[in-house]
Amino acid sequence: MLDFFVIFTKGGIVLWCFQGTTELFGPSVNALVKSVLLQERTGLSSFVHQSWTLKHRLDNEFDLVFVVGFQKILQLSYVDKLLDDVHREFRDKFENVLMEKKYFQKFLFDSRFSQLQAVAESWGQQKTAAPRAMRSFEQSLKSQKTVGSMIEKKGGNNKENKQPGKERKKKGGAGNAGGAGDGNGRDHEPEQEPTPVPEPQAAPGASEEDQIMANRRKMMMRMSSGKKKEAKTPKSPQAGKKGKAARTWALSGGSKDAASLDFSEAAGDDVPRRPEFVPDASMVGAMAGNIQDMEPDESDDDEPAADAQSQQKKAGGMFSVFKNLVGNKTITRENVTPVLDQLRDHLVGKNVAADIAAKLCESVANKLQGKVLGTFEGLAKTVRQTLVDSLVQILSPKRRIDILRDVMSARQTGNPYVVAFCGVNGVGKSTNLAKICFWLIENGFSVLIAACDTFRAGAVEQLRTHTRHLNALHPPEKHAGRQMVQLYEKGYGKDPAGIANDAIGFARETRVDVVLIDTAGRMQDNEPLMRALGKLIKVNEPDLVLFVGEALVGNEAVDQLVKFNQALADHSASDRPHTIDGIVLTKFDTIDDKVGAAISMTYVTGQPIVFVGCGQTYTDLRNLNARAVVSALMK
Template sequence: MLDHVSISHKSGIVLWSKSYTPSASNLVGSSSNPINALLKDVLVEGRSAVHGGGGGRESYEAGGWKMEWVLENGLDLVFVVAYHRLLHLPYIPTLLETIKSLFLTLYEPFLLSFVDSLRDGVVSTTASDWEFNKLLDGWDKVFDKVVKKAEMEELGVGKARKPFGRKATPIPKAALDAVFGGEEPRTDHVVPAAEMPVAPSTPKGQSAEEIARNVSALKARLAKAGGGGSSGGKKKVGGGGLPGSPSGGGSESDSPSKRSSSNNNNNKPPAASKVMRKWGDSSFTESDMAALDFSSPPPPPSSSSSSDPSSSAPTLSASQIADLISKDAMGSRTKDGFYDVADLNGSSSGGGVLEGGGEDEEEDDMIEKALEKSRLRKERELLGEDLGVDGAGEEEGGTGGRVVGGMSSWFTRLTGGKVLTKGDLKPVLEAMEKHLMSKNVAKGIAEKMCEGVEKALVGRKLGGFGSVKSEVRASLSQSITRILTPKSSTDILLEIKRKQQTPSLLLLSSSSSQAKPDPYKMVFVGVNGVGKSTNLSKVCFWLLQNDLRVLIAACDTFRSGAVEQLRVHVRNLGMLREAEGKEGGEDEGRRTRVELFEKGYGKDSAGIAREAIAYAKEKSFDVVLIDTAGRMQDNEPLMRALAKLVTVNTPDKIVFVGEALVGNEAVDQLTKFDRSLRDFSSATQGAEQRGIDGMILTKFDTIDDKVGAALSMTYVTGQPILFVGCGQTYTDLRHIRVNHIVEALLKD
C-alpha cells in the first residue's frame, strides 16, 4: 500500500529511505521529487498543508502522492510516508509515531553526534560522505515488522477460512434424461464428474441400431458405477430411449444380461440373520472384547516383552532424523564431560523464553511497546489531553493522578521520610497483588506474598523516595527467592552416579559376584494432557546424551495409543543414537541404549512397573522411566492405584508434570496429588510416606513472562522445578533458575 518512506534531516540529508515500486524510486530520484516539494513548501516556507482524514490529520499532495509526516524538533528530523492519493490508510499516524520512537531509541547516540556535527559545521552536508547503510544496519528489518503489525492491526488478523474440500459434482439432469429416456434415475449414489463414463463419439452416418447399443452400454456402466442393481421392490430402470432399438419398449428383464444377473442372485447364499443390539446392562463376552481390540500384537516371547526400536515402524530419512532435535537448543558439556541442558535465559542456546527468545523477539517486544505508546498518544490527542513535552507525562504514568500501570507507578504512591504503616502500604500491596495475579500467580499465594512484604516493611523508617522503591522491590525479591530456593538436590545425574557406585543391601548380603545394582527409577505423574510422555522422552534424550542406558516402562494401560506413542519415541531416540554413531560398543550386552517395556492395555500398572524394574536390573539398565496414565486429582480410585504403584516399586524420584498455563488450578492439582500420595502410600503397614519430589513445567514457551505457575507450585510443595519444556523437539528441555523467575515476576 505504501509507495515511499524516508527519514531525513531538515538540511536535506536523507538518512534512510525505502521505495516499494520502481516508479516510486524513479520519481524520488528525479528533479520533481515530491518529498523535496513537501520540505520546501510546508516545512521551510511554512505553507499550510491539506487537512484530511480523521482527527485533523495533515497531508500534502504532490506528484500523485499523498504524504503524511511527523517531526522531531529536537534533532530536526522529518519522518515522511507517501502513498497514492486515492487511498485511505487510517494507520499512518500510528505508524509514523512508532517508527519515530523506535528510530530514536535504537540510534540515539549516533543521531546526537550527527546533529551536533551539522550544527557546528564540522562535517559536510552531502549524503555521499556518510555510510548510513552501515550505521543504520538492521533498520530495514525493524521497519518491515512495524509496517506489517500496523497493517494487520488495522485490517484484523485471523479471519476464519472456510474448509476447502472437493465435492462431488452431480451429473446434469439433461444428460440423465438422454440416457434413461426421461425415467427417474437412481438417487442413492451420485457419480462424480471425474468418474462419469464418457460415451464413445458417434459419426454422423452411424445407424440407429448402433446408437441404441451404445446407449445400452452407457446405461450398464452408469448402473455399475452406482453400485449395481436396485434393491427389491423398487421400480426398474427402463430400456433404451430410442425407438426401433432391440431392447426398446421392452423390460430390462427380457435382456440376456438381466437373466444372467437373476441367475447369479439365485445362487447367492441366504443373508445372515440380524444381530441383536447389545444394551448397556448386558454383559460383554470375550468375543465382543476381542472385536474392539485394535492394538498391535504383543512382541514374541524371546524379546521378554521389550520392544527393539529397530524392529518397529519404517526407518526415517536423514532429514527427518535431523528435525527431531534442534542444534540451537542443544545444551553444553561440563568439565566432567556430563551433558547438561541449557538454561532458560539461553546461556547455551543463544536465546531463551524469558529473555524474549533472541534478537527477533526483543525487536517484536520493542515494536509492541512503541505501537502501544503511539496508540495512547493518539487517543489522548483525540480527547484533548495535554501530554507535555515529548510525551513525558505519558512515560511517567500521566498527569493529574493518571497511572498508566507498572510496578514503578505503585512505588510512587509512597512517600519517604516517615515510619511506614499499614495504611501507607495498603494501596501499594493491593496493586502488587493484582500484578502477581496478572503473572499467573494463584490468588491465595499472591495474598500471602503481599502479607510477607507488609510484615517486612511496616514500622521501617525510610529516608527518601528512592529508598522506598528499592526497599519494596528488595523485600518482594527476597520473599520470592526464599520460596523458590530448592530444599533438596536437583542434580539427578549425581544421584544416579551415587546409586551406581553404592552397592545395594542385596548386593552386600549376596555371596555371588554376579549380583547387579538396582536401576535409578523415576515416575512421571500428572493430570490428562499435560505432556507426560513427551517430556519423559525429552528426559530420556538427556540421559542418553550422558551415555546412560534407559528403559521406558509403558504403565499407561488405559489411554488408547499411549503404548504406540512411547514406541515411536523409542524408535526415534534409537535412530538419533545411530545417527550420532554412539550405538553399540565392545560390550554386546550393552548394545541397545534405550528400550521400551510394555504389556499392552488393561493390565495392572504397578505389576508392569515391577516387571520392568526386574528386567532393567537383569539387563544392566541404568535408569527406568515409568510413564503413568493421566488422572484427575479428585478421582480417589485412580489416586489409590497410583499410590500402589509408588508403594510397590519405591521410585527414587516422583516427578509431577504440570502446565505452565494454569494459575489456581495448578495449586489444586499439585496439592491433591501430593496429599493423596502421602495418605495412600502410608496406609500400607510399614510403607514409607511418599510425596512429590520435583516438578516439570510444560508449554513454557507459550506464557511469555507469566511465570506465576512456577512460584505457585514451588510454594505448595517446597519441592524444586527440575526442568521446563519449551518446544516440540527432544532438545527443548531447559533448566530454570531462581533469578529468572524473580526478574520475570517483577517485570512491569
C-alpha cells in the same frame, strides 16, 4: 495449654524461652525457619510439624522472631492475642537492650509472661463461652412492626398508590372500575396499575354513557383504518435456489483417500510406502552435561534507567502509588495497605493463583512492617526489591536435584535409578519423558521406559515410536552394540504397579542405568486412579517422583498439586509417605510473560522445578532460571 514459647533473633540467638513440656521442640522450630522463614512463606497463619502447630510473629525493627507451639489437636483461640501482647511487652521492656544488641544479658521475662498468658486465657474463655439465650419474639424488632407495614405492594409508595384511587373515586364514583368500594368507605387498591391512557374529550354536558360510546366508536375507527401497504417492487427472476455446498476440511481423510493413505506392507506396489524416519544427527551430542538454563530477557532491567525520560515512562507503573509515601522513616502496615490490592491484582494477572498472590502480599507486608528506611532510601524501590527477593527465594530450590550424580551413585550400587512421572491428562508426560530420556542417553546412560499407562489408547504405541526415534539417534553401533533405550510393556488393562515392579527387576538384571515410569494421566478428583498411583509409588519406591504440569494453568495448579500430594500421603501406609519431589513445567514457550504458574507450584509444594519444556523437539528442555521468571513476572 501451651507447649513452648521462644523468642530468638534472625541470626539464631535465643533470647528467652518458655517450655511447658519435656519434649524437644528444637526440630520443630528449625523446620519452621527452614520451610517458612527462609522460603518466604511468612504469609501462612500457622505451620504444622509432627504433633505441633506453630505460630510466629516477626519484628523487623529489632530482627526478632516470636514462636509459640501447642498440640495440633487443640483449638486455642487466644494464641494470636498472646503473640501480639508478648511482642509488644517484650519490645517495650527491653528496647534499650535490643537497640544496643546486648544479647549476652539475661532477659527476665517469666513473671510477665505468666501474667500475659493468664489474661489471654481468660479472654479466650470469655470468647468461647456459651452463647446467650435466644431472644423471644416479643423482644425482637419484628414484633414491633405492624401488619400493614409488612405488606409489599406494587407500584412504589403506598401513599402514591392511594392518591390515584381517590381521584378516580371522586370522578367515577362507586361504579368506576378503577376505584370501587366495599361498602365500608375503604378503597380497594388495584393489583396492578394499568398504563395511563389520556381520556378522550367529550362534548360539554354529555353523560357518562355517551362518553363511553364515543370512545368505543373512536377505537373501532382506529382499528379499521390501519396503514396502507406499500406496493412491493417485483423481484428479478432467479434461476433457482442453489443448494449449500458441503465444506471440505483439510486432511479430512475421506473414503476416497483411503487407498493413498494406506502405508501398510500389504498395500500394492503402486501405493507409496511409509517414509523412513531420518533423524537429525546434527543435534546429537548437544545436550551432554548439564541442561542449558533459560536465557533472561535482556530488555528487562530491575534498576530504572538513568535518563529522565525513561524514568517518567516507568513512573506510571505498578509501584507509582508509593511515590507519595517516600520520606517515612518507619514502614507501617497502613503505608503498605493501599497498594496490596493493586499488587495482588498484578500477580493474578500474571497467572499466579489468587490464594498464593494474597499470601505473597501478606508476606511482603510482614517483612516490611517496622523496617526503618535510610535517609536516601525510597519506599517504592524498597518494596519492589523486597518483592523481587521474595519471588527469587521462592523459586530457588531449598535442595538441589542432581540427576546425573544420583544416577552414577545408583550405578555403583548395581541398582537402577527410578523416576516416576505423574500428572493430569494432556500435559505432555510422555513427550517430556522422551526429552529427559534423550538427555540421559546423551550423557551415556542406558534407559528403560516402563509403559505403565494401561488406560489411554495409543499410549504404548507413542512410547514405542519415541524408543525407535531415540535409538535411531543413538544406534547400538556407537555404543559397543548396546541398545541405549528399551521399552518394557505388557499391553493394556494390566496393573501399573505390577508392570513397574517387573520393569525395575528387568533393569536390575540387564544392568540398565535408569528406569523412567510413564503413568496414566488422571484428574486430581478421580479417586480410583489416584489410589492406583499411590499404590504404584508405595510398591516400587522410586528415587524421584516428578509432577508434570502445564505453565498455562493458574488456580488449577494449586488444586492439582495439593490433591496429588494428599493422595500419595493418604494411600501410603507409612509415617513418612513419598510425595512429589520435583516439578516438570511444560509448554513454557506459549505463555509469554504470564509465568505465574511457576510461582504457584513452587509455593505450594516447596519443591524445585527440575525441568522446563519449551518446544516440540528432544532438545527443547531447559533448567529454570529464577531471575528470568521474576523479570517476566514484574513487567
